[in-house]
């Protein structure tokens with residue numbers, strides 16, 4: 001079993017506290033995503049887990065063993081980075097076999113492990129190629145393959161897809177999710193600043209902000225019941241609409257939040273205003289309506305939008321989909 005337990009973990013660089021009292025329980029085989037804005041401490045937390053960084057306080061347990069002082073190579077983990085640094089003069093096969101050769105694994109065993117990994121990663125037809133003859137996605141798969149052959153108990157990914165174009169990112173997202181399914185006993189921790197990646201890949205998401213854990217939950221828990229204004233604004237695309245001032249006061253809130261998909265354009269809605277911008281994505285469209293709030297309200301519509309700039313529309317939020325927050329950014333509770 002390879003569960004991870006992080007207790008009151010602190011990490012400082014000199015007098016700068018980067019991670020503050022992190023507490024996390026990660027189950028064996030789980031796919032966990034760390035998400036948060038740039039600089040919030042995601043990579044640092046991952047590097048602390050891997051052992052590339054020493055932790056300043058607290059405890060880290062992997063598979064029930066305290067590993068604070070255990071060398072990275074003895075923790076049973078593998079790390080895949082954004083830049084995947086393959087050996088350029090070695091074939092795909094040799095890149096994947098390299099660490100096993102170093103460990104003096106018998107040749108037949110190496111072959112079996114590399115072939116199995118290649119099969120999982122759809123690299124079987126490319127084993128003789130050099131990295132330069134591969135696409136970006138294939139190179140990333142070789143980098144993952146190099147780790148798989150070592151049979152890690154925990155896989156750590158630090159923004160592995162950020163160098164790939166949008167279409168390839170979507171494909172690799174599915175492949176990594178499928179890989180995780182095919183390795184049910186391997187715990188995976190995946191770092192991204194992209195909330196869409198987090199939503200689509202994670203069993204559970206850990207939202208980090210300024211070195212603290214803001215919320216932990218399944219994608220739908222975070223989407224449906226964000227426990228702060230920050231999470232409400234971070235999870236979901238387009239960003240949740242926020243209203244303050246008199247508009248929010250009418251709802252007994254300091255800040256009222258409504259998602260774009262929870263607005264309806266109606267005959268006589270709660271708010272009326274002019275269309276100031278619209279985005280047609282084909283499958284759906286976003287209409288920006290100026291209703292006198294801090295910024296235009298984004299309203300999602302299925303299909304194409306036929307609203308014209310300057311046209312007056314009336315909108316209403318759907319019942320049961322209002323998010324209310326106090327001045328401290330916490331949800332209003334009754």
Ligand SMILES: Nc1ncnc2c1ncn2[C@@H]1O[C@H](COP(=O)(O)OP(=O)(O)O)[C@@H](O)[C@H]1O
Nearest residue numbers: 013016018036037038039040041042043044045
């Ligand atoms: N070696 C280091 N020395 C000093 N500060 C660092 C070091 N590494 C990271 N930091 C700081 O720690 C914070 C978190 O960084 P990082 O974990 O890389 O964030 P993220 O991966 O979420 O973008 C940043 O403010 C960064 O400047």
Ligand SMILES: [Mg+2]
Nearest residue numbers: 039042043044
């Ligand atoms: Mg980072």
